[in-house]
Every structure is written in structure tokens, then in C-alpha cells.
Amino acid sequence: DAKTTQPTSMDCAEGRAANLPCNHSTISGNEYVYWYRQIHSQGPQYIIHGLKNNETNEMASLIITEDRKSSTLILPHATLRDTAVYYCIVRVTSNTNAGKSTFGDGTTLTVKP
């Protein structure tokens, strides 16, 4: 699976958009980009995933650059409860790799009042 690089930490004001970047310059054509978050030692929480198109769900938006070498997770209106460690994971998704997610250090997002 491709290696990802994320900033160690970020701050965001409550109510503002949080934009979390991820670099995955060695991504392969069959690798998806996944985002998870972990709030204070709880179980990781799935947020969103994508292959090459931008994706949006009720939690967030995922913007993937055209060359797929980087992506940005956008939380449109951050709240204090969004304070967490956010993980960007890149992995092949197939029946021979049905879930082996490799978690890195992630980005610690702190949402401030």
C-alpha cells in the first residue's frame, strides 16, 4: 500500500471549514484513498473514501487531485466534537485485500471555540 504523509497537527475554529491535507505521491492506479478518525482512544470511525472523483457524504467531502498524488478532507463546519486524530489511508481494495488498513500517525485536529 502507498505511503501517506500528513501534517502532525492542525487547529480549526469552531464553525469554520477544516481542510486536512494528505500526500500520497506513490499511489497506484488501483489504490483507493480512505479517511478515518479516532476520537480519544475510541474505535476508528470511517469517514469517506474515493478513487479519483471527488466524494461527499453527510460527514465530509474528499477532494482528490487530478494526478491523485494528494487529497484533502474537508469538514465543512467543524464542531468541538470533530477534535480527533484523522488518518489518511491508501490501499488496494479487492477481495485479496479486503480490509487491511495501515494506520499511520495521522493529523491531530483541534477545533477551538
Place this chain on the structure above:
Amino acid sequence: EPEVTQTPSHQVTQMGQEVILRCVPISNHLYFYWYRQILGQKVEFLVSFYNNEISEKSEIFDDQFSVERPDGSNFTLKIRSTKLEDSAMYFCAGGTGFYEQYFGPGTRLTVT
């Protein structure tokens, strides 16, 4: 909204003892996983399970570990002879397909 549940929330055991950690995935999940997180370290993949057999396992998942889904609902992780270094949070996860995984709240295992 259904959630993955895990029991117990905290297990304390003595070194050398066997422990069984239990997970109840969401009913329509077909793929099941165990991960662990040693305090202050990264979340680590242990094993994936599909169609009643192990799909993939990590180097951590040695002969001391086993998984099973005996009754079609519970998904268990057994550690036969616990070591001090097995102390960690153990997370179960499930999914309906190859994509997203839904994690449980974890079981904190403390080996003394």
C-alpha cells in the same frame, strides 16, 4: 443506527492466561477484522476474516492468536497464553464489502 459492540470493555488477566475477546458485528456485515492499539502507538492490523476463514493476517497474529465466528453472530479473538506485550486496546471491525470498515469501541486488555 446499529453499531458494532465489544465485550468486555476492560479485561485484566495474568500473564500466561487465555483470554477471549468478543465482538458482535452489525448483522449485514460479511467481512470482519481485528486491530489492536498499544497505548500511545498506531492502530495495527491483526487479521481479516471472510466466509468463515482467515483472509489475511499480520506478523503479529501468530500461533497464540485465533479467531472464530461460531454462531454466525459473535466474532471472537482468542489469545492462548497472554504476554505482557499483549496489553493493548483491541478493536473489532466489520463491513459489508471491501470498502469501509465500522469499528467497535474496543476492549482494553491489561496483562499483569
